[in-house]
Structures are given as C-alpha cells and as structure tokens.
Amino acid sequence: MKALVTGGSGFIGSRLVRRLLKRGHRVRVLDVQTGRLEHVDDPNLEFVGLGVDPLRGGMFDRSLVRRAVRGVDVVYHLAINWDGHSWRGRLPLPELFNDNIRGTCNLLGAAKSSGVKHLLFSSSIAVYGKRKSPILDEETMCRPELWKGGPGPGYAIVKLATERLCLMFYHEYGLPVTVFRIDVVFDDNEYQDLELETIRKAGKGETIEVAKGEGGACIHVDDVVEAFVLATLKRKSFGQVFNLSNPAVYVSDLDVCRIVVKSLGSKSKVRLVRGPALTGPRIRSVRKAERVLGWRPRKTRENLETTIDRMARASQDIIARRP
Numbered sequence: 001m002k003a004l005v006t007g008g009s010g011f012i013g014s015r016l017v018r019r020l021l022k023r024g025h026r027v028r029v030l031d032v033q034t035g036r037l038e039h040v041d042d043p044n045l046e047f048v049g050l051g052v053d054p055l056r057g058g059m060f061d062r063s064l065v066r067r068a069v070r071g072v073d074v075v076y077h078l079a080i081n082w083d084g085h086s087w088r089g090r091l092p093l094p095e096l097f098n099d100n101i102r103g104t105c106n107l108l109g110a111a112k113s114s115g116v117k118h119l120l121f122s123s124s125i126a127v128y129g130k131r132k133s134p135i136l137d138e139e140t141m142c143r144p145e146l147w148k149g150g151p152g153p154g155y156a157i158v159k160l161a162t163e164r165l166c167l168m169f170y171h172e173y174g175l176p177v178t179v180f181r182i183d184v185v186f187d188d189n190e191y192q193d194l195e196l197e198t199i200r201k202a203g204k205g206e207t208i209e210v211a212k213g214e215g216g217a218c219i220h221v222d223d224v225v226e227a228f229v230l231a232t233l234k235r236k237s238f239g240q241v242f243n244l245s246n247p248a249v250y251v252s253d254l255d256v257c258r259i260v261v262k263s264l265g266s267k268s269k270v271r272l273v274r275g276p277a278l279t280g281p282r283i284r285s286v287r288k289a290e291r292v293l294g295w296r297p298r299k300t301r302e303n304l305e306t307t308i309d310r311m312a313r314a315s316q317d318i319i320a321r322r323p
C-alpha cells in the first residue's frame with residue numbers, strides 16, 4: 001500500500017507513519033516540517049511540502065496537494081494548523097479557518113480526482129462541546145461552540161466543519177471516508193492536560209488549587225494508531241464516525257495533582273475550590289469502534305499515571321532553571 005499522511009511529522013501522525021513503515025508500506029508525508037520524524041531514515045519514507053509557511057504552503061497549496069495525492073491508495077488526514085506547529089493555539093480565527101478548511105477541501109478534491117481508495121480523518125471529541133451528561137454514542141448532538149478546552153471553541157468548530165466536509169465527499173462523490181473523534185491523547189512521555197504550573201507549584205511546595213469536579217478521559221497514542229490501522233480499507237468503516245477514547249482512563253484534576261505531588265515528594269497541599277466548570281464531554285462508550293473495527297483500547301490508567309510521574313520528574317529541572 002502507498003499511503004499519504006498529512007501532518008505526519010506531528011504527535012499522532014509520526015506514530016502512525018512509523019507503524020505504517022514497520023508494516024512495509026510506502027509512506028509520503030505532507031507536512032511543513034520534519035518534526036518528530038527528523039531522525040527517521042527509511043527508503044519507504046518521502047516528504048512533500050517541507051519548509052514553507054503553513055499559512056501558504058503544505059495542505060493550503062492546491063497544486064502541491066495534487067502532487068502529494070498522486071499514486072496514493074490511502075490518505076490519513078491528520079494535519080492541523082493551530083498556530084504554526086506549536087500547541088499554543090493562538091492562531092487568529094480567520095487563519096485557523098482558512099488554512100484548515102481550505103487545506104481539507106484541497107485534499108478531498110485531489111483524493112476524489114485521483115481515485116483514492118480511503119481517506120481517514122482525525123476529528124476531535126471537542127466537537128461535542130461542553131456537556132452535562134456523558135456521551136453515549138456518536139449520534140449525540142454536537143455543540144462545538146461550548147468547547148472550553150484547548151485550543152478553544154474555534155478549533156472545535158473547525159473540526160466539526162471539516163469532518164462534515166469529509167462526509168459530504170462520501171455522500172456526494174462516493175469517496176470512502178472515515179472520521180475519528182479523538183479524546184485527549186497521551187503517550188509514554190507526554191500528557192497534554194498536565195499543566196507546567198502544577199509541576200512548578202509542587203516543586204516549590206506551594207499550595208495547589210484544583211477546581212472541584214474537573215477531569216477528563218484520554219487515550220494512548222498507540223490505541224489511536226491501532227484504530228486507524230484497523231479501519232484502513234475496511235468497507236464497514238466507510239461513511240462512519242467513531243469515538244476514540246478510553247473510558248477506563250478517566251482522571252480527575254485532583255488525582256493529577258496528587259500524582260505530581262507524590263512524584264516530587266512535595267509538601268504541597270492540594271485544595272479544592274469552586275471554579276468555572278470547564279469539564280468537557282466525557283465519552284462513556286466506544287462500543288461502535290469495538291463492534292465495527294474490532295478495536296479495544298489496550299493502555300490502562302496505570303500507563304497514564306506513569307506518564308504523569310515521568311513528566312513531573314522531567315520537568316522540575318526545566319522549571320527550576322527558568323528565570
């Protein structure tokens with residue numbers, strides 16, 4: 001198989017690329033940087049679009065996208081421009097919409113014209129917005145404008161619009177498309193919901209305030225990659241939306257703080273306070289992905305705790321060295 005991975009140099013994309021290469025596939029990456037693939041040297045790996053301004057190049061450049069899609073069987077669309085390629089998410093709304101929506105349109109158009117056999121898109125659970133009751137399935141109404149998590153409701157709206165564009169190409173033009181709504185992703189060294197400020201306070205023994213009732217589920221990057229691989233070219237996944245989360249890996253903000261405090265042997269006290277309710281959607285069931293794809297998240301809450309512990313230990317030196 002020849003695959004194109006957009007955003008293949010990123011957090012999730014790079015893990016997918018490595019997995020595809022390991023399985024002997026040829027992989028073309030459409031990205032503006034080599035990022036997390038910098039040290040991967042494989043004759044089956046090829047890059048297009050490197051070194052350009054993401055607001056003008058990469059998926060935004062229609063002729064480049066056409067070239068990137070040529071001769072490809074499967075497209076994994078993971079590219080996201082949320083602020084250059086940082087996690088700060090401060091890209092102004094017009095650019096956020098312009099790059100990501102236009103980029104996806106370029107990709108879908110090219111995939112349709114060149115007869116791509118399957119396009120898989122990484123959406124987000126952010127599309128559900130803020131909800132009081134847990135999300136039971138993929139039919140729950142989406143309220144992306146209420147999303148309070150990073151990088152803000154504009155991101156959630158872009159993700160919903162983009163996934164609908166993908167599905168439009170399935171219904172209108174018969175392009176086989178699959179959408180994954182992914183929860184917060186962690187790996188063995190990185191959990192993006194752990195704030196450096198928490199580690200700093202714990203490192204200095206300061207009191208840490210935690211909003212009551214806050215927390216969230218998440219999913220290990222290997223489980224996400226596994227779902228993409230299992231769905232690839234599977235007819236039953238065409239035109240479908242799947243939630244990807246691991247309900248067993250729910251962690252409250254209070255638990256996160258306690259793990260950090262313990263890891264650092266800190267004397268910090270953790271105090272519960274009433275704050276603005278930020279809690280996002282909580283995915284209660286991933287039954288559809290289990291049933292249709294035969295997928296099961298394998299990583300456990302223990303894996304997440306190890307990651308938080310590792311991050312806390314690794315970051316305290318960095319924080320201490322800061323002016």
Ligand SMILES: NC(=O)c1ccc[n+]([C@@H]2O[C@H](COP(=O)([O-])OP(=O)(O)OC[C@H]3O[C@@H](n4cnc5c(N)ncnc54)[C@H](O)[C@@H]3O)[C@@H](O)[C@H]2O)c1
Binds near residue numbers: 181
């Ligand atoms: N990481 C998470 O917790 C999470 C959760 C839910 C959904 N997602 C989705 O999964 C996908 C991948 O997320 P990630 O965490 O790997 O993000 P990431 O920021 O690590 O990777 C995104 C990649 O896209 C590239 N990119 C930016 N602008 C581009 C352009 N114009 N053309 C081509 N490439 C461009 C970046 O250089 C980067 O390598 C995104 O679509 C994101 O919305 C991520």
